[in-house]
Amino acid sequence: MLPFRTTMAGIAWPAIVSTPGATLLALLFQLEQSQWLSPVELAVRQFQQLDVLAEFLWQTSDFYRERLAAAGWSPGRRLDAAIWRALPILKRATVQSSRAQLIVENAPKAHGRPLEFSTTGSLGMPVQGLGNELTHLFASALIARNHLWQRRDLSGKFAAIRSKVESRVHADWGRVESACFVTGPATVLNSSVDVDRQLDWLQAEAPDYLLTHPVNLRCLLIRARERAVRIPSLKELSTFGEMLPVDLRTLIREVWQLPMSDIYSSEEFGNIALQCPEYPETYHVQGENLLVEIVDEKGAPCAAGEIGRVLISTLHNFTMPLLRYEIGDYAQAGAPCACGRGLPVLARIAGRRRNMLRLSGGHRHWPSFPYEVIQSIADFRQIQIVQHDVDVLEVRLVRAAPLSRETEQVLAAKLCELLHGKFSIRYSYAESLMPASGGKFEDFVSLVAD
Numbered sequence: 001m002l003p004f005r006t007t008m009a010g011i012a013w014p015a016i017v018s019t020p021g022a023t024l025l026a027l028l029f030q031l032e033q034s035q036w037l038s039p040v041e042l043a044v045r046q047f048q049q050l051d052v053l054a055e056f057l058w059q060t061s062d063f064y065r066e067r068l069a070a071a072g073w074s075p076g077r078r079l080d081a082a083i084w085r086a087l088p089i090l091k092r093a094t095v096q097s098s099r100a101q102l103i104v105e106n107a108p109k110a111h112g113r114p115l116e117f118s119t120t121g122s123l124g125m126p127v128q129g130l131g132n133e134l135t136h137l138f139a140s141a142l143i144a145r146n147h148l149w150q151r152r153d154l155s156g157k158f159a160a161i162r163s164k165v166e167s168r169v170h171a172d173w174g175r176v177e178s179a180c181f182v183t184g185p186a187t188v189l190n191s192s193v194d195v196d197r198q199l200d201w202l203q204a205e206a207p208d209y210l211l212t213h214p215v216n217l218r219c220l221l222i223r224a225r226e227r228a229v230r231i232p233s234l235k236e237l238s239t240f241g242e243m244l245p246v247d248l249r250t251l252i253r254e255v256w257q258l259p260m261s262d263i264y265s266s267e268e269f270g271n272i273a274l275q276c277p278e279y280p281e282t283y284h285v286q287g288e289n290l291l292v293e294i295v296d297e298k299g300a301p302c303a304a305g306e307i308g309r310v311l312i313s314t315l316h317n318f319t320m321p322l323l324r325y326e327i328g329d330y331a332q333a334g335a336p337c338a339c340g341r342g343l344p345v346l347a348r349i350a351g352r353r354r355n356m357l358r359l360s361g362g363h364r365h366w367p368s369f370p371y372e373v374i375q376s377i378a379d380f381r382q383i384q385i386v387q388h389d390v391d392v393l394e395v396r397l398v399r400a401a402p403l404s405r406e407t408e409q410v411l412a413a414k415l416c417e418l419l420h421g422k423f424s425i426r427y428s429y430a431e432s433l434m435p436a437s438g439g440k441f442e443d444f445v446s447l448v449a450d
């Protein structure tokens with residue numbers, strides 16, 4: 001039984017929650033049902049919502065009226081997949097240069113005041129695009145859905161080690177969630193703190209749950225293994241904000257034997273896709289809030305198994321709508337999930353274009369270099385491969401001492417085999433490869449222009 005928060009005098013059970021809490025609960029009740037809609041039924045509802053948004057934008061936005069007209073839509077006409085795909089893709093550069101044109105001055109008053117930044121609290125994802133109180137309610141509902149999907153005990157203590165936050169203790173898991181649930185406390189540490197101090201902090205705080213960035217978690221686990229540190233209170237680990245290092249799940253099983261869940265989120269949209277509660281390596285797109293398309297280089301939809309560009313459309317943001325926005329990530333479209341949820345599936349978040357290896361002749365592919373294969377040749381704490389030219393790679397390693405000449409040669413030969421090319425490989429050694437504050441760690445970066 002979930003710990004509903006009652007606010008009415010004299011009522012202990014069943015709870016009568018506050019009005020904001022009841023609104024969130026009403027949304028969660030619908031999300032519980034909508035997750036089981038078939039993909040076809042879900043798409044019908046998404047287009048019903050987009051019809052309303054299109055009618056509104058025709059009246060209020062020169063920017064989108066022009067785009068909708070060019071795609072063949074006019075008021076009164078039903079949006080369908082064909083018209084939708086004729087809408088031009090919205091580039092990041094256009095959003096940056098035309099931000100003022102994308103903001104709608106007279107969004108419905110009922111949607112609340114415009115909000116520049118997330119107010120969803122320490123566990124929420126900050127949203128950099130302009131939203132409003134309603135879009136933040138949807139963001140909070142998706143954060144709460146993730147707690148329910150992962151079957152978290154809401155009375156537990158939640159710890160977050162992340163960038164862009166002040167280290168502090170919160171009385172609850174978040175303002176909106178605590179409007180309908182009685183939650184335990186949350187405690188937050190900025191991820192710029194040294195990894196040994198992070199481990200000491202976790203031991204002292206003894207949280208039930210830990211949310212952090214994947215590469216930070218990997219560093220924590222490696223250090224915990226060296227120091228034989230265990231955090232017996234921990235029930236689950238969760239990650240967000242970066243691609244998962246290839247060996248992370250194995251490392252968790254080996255060092256702390258805990259379940260883990262990953263979130264695909266962004267600063268513009270909050271939670272985009274959440275890990276399936278039944279099939280942990282599958283991501284479910286949050287289709288009640290966003291329409292997510294995976295398209296190939298020509299703009300055609302990708303079939304299951306194919307990797308393509310991620311386009312995202314907001315269904316409810318009438319303040320700064322983003323329609324068919326190319327976020328810059330690549331993801332692999334997935335087949336329907338065996339759990340039975342109709343929410344669309346992403347099999348993998350592949351990364352950004354700069355994370356693709358460039359080969360001669362203009363070809364690019366997603367590099368794969370399993371850490372355990374490299375680890376069997378050379379021990380390392382962290383690795384990053386930077387492509388400086390089509391045939392020149394730099395391998396950056398964090399370890400105690402440089403590799404011997406012979407090991408460097410064996411590793412170079414293995415990397416050429418794994419990356420399917422002939423490369424001149426040079427090595428550099430660093431104390432740490434942690435990204436600058438707020439940045440994402442990438443284990444492969446190509447500096448070769450298209």
Ligand SMILES: [Zn+2]
Pocket residue numbers: 276277278279282284337338339340341
């Ligand atoms: Zn599933």
